[in-house]
Amino acid sequence: MRTMQFAIRPMIHDYDTFAAFEDAHVVGPRDLIFTQRILYKTFFSHTQAQTLFYDDFCDGEPTDIAVDAMLIDVRSRDFDRLIAIGGGSILDCAKVLALNSNESVDSLFAQGVQPRRKVELILSPTTCGTGSEVTCVSVFDFPETGSKMGKGFDAGFADHAVLIDEFLSKIPYQVFATSSADALVHALEIYLAPKANAYTDVFCLAAVQTILRGYKRMTELGPSVIREDAKAYLAASNMAGIALANILAGGVHAIAMHFGSEHHVPHGEVTRLFLPPVFKIYYEKAPNGKIADIANLIEEILGPCDPGCTPFDVLDELLAKVVPTRRLSEYGMDAGDANRYADKVIETQQRLLVNNYTPLSKTDIVQVYSQLM
Ligand SMILES: [Fe+2]
Structure with a gap:
C-alpha cells in the first residue's frame, strides 16, 4: 500500500x-x-x-x-x-x-x-x-x-x-553557483521521484522556477543581480531542502556521490556536472511522464528550443554559462574507469537509485560518464 x-x-x-x-x-x-x-x-x-x-x-x-x-x-x-x-x-x-x-x-x-x-x-x-x-x-x-x-x-x-x-551579499561566485545548482538538482530530482507527492511537487516547482529565472537574469544582467535576488535564492534552496527532508534525491546524486568522493569534487559542482546527461537519458526514455512538466517549464522560462534539440540541451547551455565544470578526464577519470564506477554506484547507492524517474541500467550509467569524458 x-x-x-x-x-x-x-x-x-x-x-x-x-x-x-x-x-x-x-x-x-x-x-x-x-x-x-x-x-x-x-x-x-x-x-x-x-x-x-x-x-x-x-x-x-x-x-x-x-x-x-x-x-x-x-x-x-x-x-x-x-x-x-x-x-x-x-x-x-x-x-x-x-x-x-x-x-x-x-x-x-x-x-x-x-x-x-x-x-x-x-x-x-x-x-x-x-x-x-x-x-x-x-x-x-x-x-x-x-x-x-x-x-x-x-x-x-x-x-x-x-x-x-x-x-x-558577499558570497564568493563559485560558492553561489555550485550551491544554488545543488538546490536546483534537489528540486528536479525529487519532482521526478516515484514517491513525489502533491506537496513536494509544489516546493520543487517553485524552487526550479526561481533558480532558472535567477540564472537567466544573471546571464542578461551579470552576477551583481545575485544580491538583489538573495531572498529568492535563499527561499528556493530552503524549499528544495523541505522536499529533501521528505524524499531523498535520485540518480544524479547517486552518480555524483561516488565520483565526488573518488575525485574530491565539491558536492554542488559534482551534482550539477551529472544533471544534464542523466536528465537527457530520462527524457529519451519517458518523455511523456512528469518530466514533460519540467521540459515545459524550461521552455517557458528560457525560450523554445531549436529543431533537433530538447529543452534539456537548453538547460545544459544555461548551466555551462552559470556553473562551468570540467571534463571528467580533467578531474582525473580514465575512460577505462567507467565500468568499475558504474558497478560501484549500483552497489553502494541503492537508497538514492530507488528514487530515479526511470530505472538507470549499468549501460545508462556508463553512457553518462562517456558523454562527459
Ligand atoms: Fe545535494
Missing part, C-alpha cells in the same frame, strides 16, 4: 540582516554561535553571544575526528541555545553538537542510536544550496574507513531555520 507523509519541521524565519535576527531572537551571552571566523568578522563581530569557530577544528569538509574535538569543547561550555551560521558542513556539525550525549561521533553514528537534544538549535545558512537548515541529516567524512556517511537524527531538526539575506 502506498502511503503519503509530508512534514515541515523547523519554524522558518526570514530577516534582511543579522542585526534584525539578533533583535528578534534576543541573542545574548547564554547563546553559543558556531560559525567560521570570516563570517564572524564580516557580519557579527559585535555580538554578545559566546563563539565557537569551525575553522579551529577543520579546514575542509568535517571529519569524525574534527567533530569529536568540537564535541569535547562544546560539552565543557554552559549555554542555552546553539546558533549555527554557515554552509552545509557547519549546520551538519551543529545538529550533532546540540545532542544530549557523551558519545563520540563513531558511536553516535551506530545504528539505532538516537539521543535527544540538549539545547535549543537555530540553523542559519550562508549559502543557497544544501537545505541543511531544514533536514535532520549530518554528513561527515570518516577517513579511516575511506567513506562519507550520512545519518538522520530525530533530534537533528532545528527549532528555527533562519534565512538572512545579508549573508549572501
